[in-house]
Amino acid sequence: MFNCAMGVWPIKYLGVPVSGSRLHVKDWLILDEKLLKRLDGWKGSALSIGGRTTLIKTCLSSIPIYCMSMYLIPKTIHKKMDCTRKRFFWQGGGMKKKYHLVKWCKIAKPKQKGGLGIHDLRKMNLSLLCKWWWKVEKGEGLWQEIVRKKYVKQNCSSHLKYKATNSPVWNDLLKVREYYLKGRVMVVGNGKITDFWLDPWCGAAALKDKFPDLYIICNEKFCSVASMAQRGWRLTFRRWLDEEKQNQLRRLQDITTSFALGRERDCPRWIWGKTGRFSVKSMYKHFFSEEANEPNKKIWKTKLPLKIKIFMWLIQQNSILTKDNLLKRGWNGDSKCMFCREDESIIHLFFECSMAKYVWSMVAMVVGGDCRPSSFDQFWYWVKIFMPRAEKFHMVGLAGICWALWKLEILCALKRKR
Ligand SMILES: [Zn+2]
Numbered sequence: 001m002f003n004c005a006m007g008v009w010p011i012k013y014l015g016v017p018v019s020g021s022r023l024h025v026k027d028w029l030i031l032d033e034k035l036l037k038r039l040d041g042w043k044g045s046a047l048s049i050g051g052r053t054t055l056i057k058t059c060l061s062s063i064p065i066y067c068m069s070m071y072l073i074p075k076t077i078h079k080k081m082d083c084t085r086k087r088f089f090w091q092g093g094g095m096k097k098k099y100h101l102v103k104w105c106k107i108a109k110p111k112q113k114g115g116l117g118i119h120d121l122r123k124m125n126l127s128l129l130c131k132w133w134w135k136v137e138k139g140e141g142l143w144q145e146i147v148r149k150k151y152v153k154q155n156c157s158s159h160l161k162y163k164a165t166n167s168p169v170w171n172d173l174l175k176v177r178e179y180y181l182k183g184r185v186m187v188v189g190n191g192k193i194t195d196f197w198l199d200p201w202c203g204a205a206a207l208k209d210k211f212p213d214l215y216i217i218c219n220e221k222f223c224s225v226a227s228m229a230q231r232g233w234r235l236t237f238r239r240w241l242d243e244e245k246q247n248q249l250r251r252l253q254d255i256t257t258s259f260a261l262g263r264e265r266d267c268p269r270w271i272w273g274k275t276g277r278f279s280v281k282s283m284y285k286h287f288f289s290e291e292a293n294e295p296n297k298k299i300w301k302t303k304l305p306l307k308i309k310i311f312m313w314l315i316q317q318n319s320i321l322t323k324d325n326l327l328k329r330g331w332n333g334d335s336k337c338m339f340c341r342e343d344e345s346i347i348h349l350f351f352e353c354s355m356a357k358y359v360w361s362m363v364a365m366v367v368g369g370d371c372r373p374s375s376f377d378q379f380w381y382w383v384k385i386f387m388p389r390a391e392k393f394h395m396v397g398l399a400g401i402c403w404a405l406w407k408l409e410i411l412c413a414l415k416r417k418r
Contacts, residue, residue, distance in 0.1 A: 009021065010023060010027050015066065015067075016066065016067055016070060016071075017030070017067075021168070022168040023071065023168070025074045025076050025077060028067075028073055028074060028077040029077070029080075031063070031064045031067060031073065031077055031081060032077060032080040032081050032084055034063050034064075035060055035063055035064075035081060035084045035085070036084060038059060038060065038063065039060075039084070039088055039093055040093075042055065042093055043093065046092070047092060048305075048306075048307040049089070049307050049310050049311075050305060050306030050307030050308075050309070050310055051306075051307070052088060052089055052092060053089065053116060053118065053306060053310060054306065055088075056085050056088060056089060056118055057117065057118055057119070060084070060085050060088065061085070061118060061119045061121065061124075064081060064121060065124070065128070068121070068124060068125040068128050068129075069128040069129070069131070070169070071169065071172060072125060072126075072129060072172035072175060072176065073121075073122075073125055075122065078121050078122045078125070081121055082104055082108075082121065085104075085118070086100060086104045086107075089107065089118075099321065099329055101314065101317070101319035101320070101321070101325070102314065102317050102319050105120075106317070108120040109288060109291070110285065110288055111295065111296065111300055112288075112293060112294075112295050113288045113291045113292070113293065113294060114291075114292075114293075114294030114295075114296065116310070116313070119284075120287070123284055123287040123288075124280075124284055126176050126179055126283075126287070127179075127280045127283040127284040127287070128280055129172065129173060129176045130176055130179055130180040130183075130278070130280075130283050131278060131280055131283075132173055133157065133173065133176070133177060133180040133181075133184075134180070134184070134268065134270070134277075134278035136148065136152060136157070137157060137184075137193070137267075137268040138267065138268050138278075147170070151166065151170055152193075154192060154193070155193070156193050156194060156195040156198070156199060156224055157177065157181070157193070157199075158177075158181060158195050158198040158199060159195065159222055160174060160177075161174075162174050162175075179283070179287075180283075181199075182286075183270055183271055183272045183278075183282070183283060183286060184268045184269065184270055184271065184278070185199070185200040185201065185204060185268070185269050185271055186199045186200065186201040186266050186267070186268060186269070187201075187266065187267045187268070187269050188201045188202075188225055188259075188261065188262070188266050189261070189262040189263065189264035189265050189266050189267060190226055190261055190262060190263055190264065190265065190266065191224060191225030191226035191228075191229055191261045191266060192224055192225075192226045192265075192266065193224065193265070193266045194224060194225045194226075194266045195222065195223070195224060195225070196220070196223045196224060196225050196227075196228045197215055197218070197221065197222075197223070198222075201225060201266075202255050202256075202259065204271065207252065207255075210252075211248050211251075211252055213244075213245055213248060214235070214237070214245060214248055214249060214252065217237045217238045217239050217245075218235055218236070218237055218238075219235075219236045219237065219238060220235060220236065225261070225266075226261065228256070229259075229261050233253065233256040233257055235249070235252075270282070272285070272286050296313065296316065298394075298395045299312050299313055299316070299395065302392070302395040302396060302399070303396070304395070304396060304399055308399050308403055309399075311399070311402070311403060311406070312395075312398075312399050312402065315346060315350075315376075315402060318346055320346065320406070322344050322345055322346050322348075322349055323335045323336070323337070323343075323344040323345075324343065324344060324345040324346075325345075325346075337349070337353055338409065338412045338413065338416065339353055339354055339355040339412075340353055340354040340355070347375060347376075349405060349406070349409060350376075350401075350402050350405055351373065351374050351375055351376075352374065353405075355405065355408070356405055357372065359401060359404075359405065360372035360373060360401075363397075363401070364386075367386040367387055368386060369382070369385075369386040376398075379398060380394070383397070383398075
């Protein structure tokens with residue numbers, strides 16, 4: 001009648017796929033295709049590893065951000081995008097397969113945690129979606145109003161349940177809720193949308209965690225603070241309370257009975273930021289909070305070209321292609337060092353080899369030292385003794401010597417091949 005062509009789901013709106021039903025993995029393949037398309041234009045193999053890292057950080061990793069801030073992207077697609085970024089990192093745009101010397105999960109950690117600071121897209125996706133929870137609980141606006149009317153109603157966030165009839169986007173938000181709830185506490189006003197047991201509202205921990213024994217046998221498991229206040233904070237239990245639990249109950253009552261409700265709406269507060277407000281950055285950072293700190297300040301704070309910094313970082317991971325590392329990866333060439341015919345390893349190449357010893361002896365002579373360092377750890381003691389005042393140049397010197405020795409090794413290896 002209108003002379004229009006029939007369309008098919010999903011359609012694209014402002015670059016984002018939109019569908020009446022759940023989007024499938026195949027609908028998201030466009031994300032990886034976008035990355036690949038961008039790679040086509042780059043002369044990846046002509047770039048240094050530093051240049052490639054910069055491009056991954058500034059461009060490849062930010063392409064999917066817009067979609068990730070609205071949808072929970074399937075894990076398969078995240079894996080595909082990781083593969084594309086990983087391949088570009090190690091082998092540039094070329095098809096020739098190269099060794100991937102460090103695990104991607106290590107590279108995609110913040111620098112503070114020992115990685116290269118490339119974004120972990122899955123964790124970024126979860127962090128971006130958590131922001132919607134903050135908006136639902138805190139913000140005012142049309143979207144919030146619709147969501148509150150349709151899904152939240154007078155419920156606490158922790159009570160909302162997954163339903164097949166919900167919109168797929170809302171169900172995805174329910175999947176990331178657990179991450180959000182870990183970082184927010186409630187500032188109770190009228191107590192209507194704060195759960196008595198599950199939400200932290202008097203102190204940093206939830207009452208469920210403060211009094212786990214009482215929570216297990218309590219009859220009022222899903223109760224808001226407002227309704228508990230209405231019944232005079234009276235709890236009923238499935239079993240008799242022994243003396244220990246009686247004491248716990250008394251302690252709990254001490255907390256609750258002194259509490260007075262206000263009139264205003266309950267309000268969330270974010271505990272992982274200084275301002276009390278949610279930020280994607282703080283959420284993302286928290287995903288790595290349990291991992292040990294490994295700041296590598298000496299490498300990242302020194303003024304050096306990025307490719308040299310990454311080279312020093314790779315040495316630290318024992319992951320440059322010395323012959324012992326090549327052998328571990330199934331290579332079957334001559335494992336001996338080209339200068340002195342001993343087994344070649346990182347420590348050999350940079351300190352124990354006759355060529356390295358020669359270079360270090362010369363350096364020692366210049367700085368007036370009577371010995372030379374024989375390992376990376378020893379270097380730092382050694383250099384502090386002989387050049388105590390030039391601390392900011394120590395890393396530059398070490399990187400310069402290592403880079404020169406490495407280039408020399410590669411040059412010799414290439415000559416021999418010819
Ligand atoms: Zn050697």
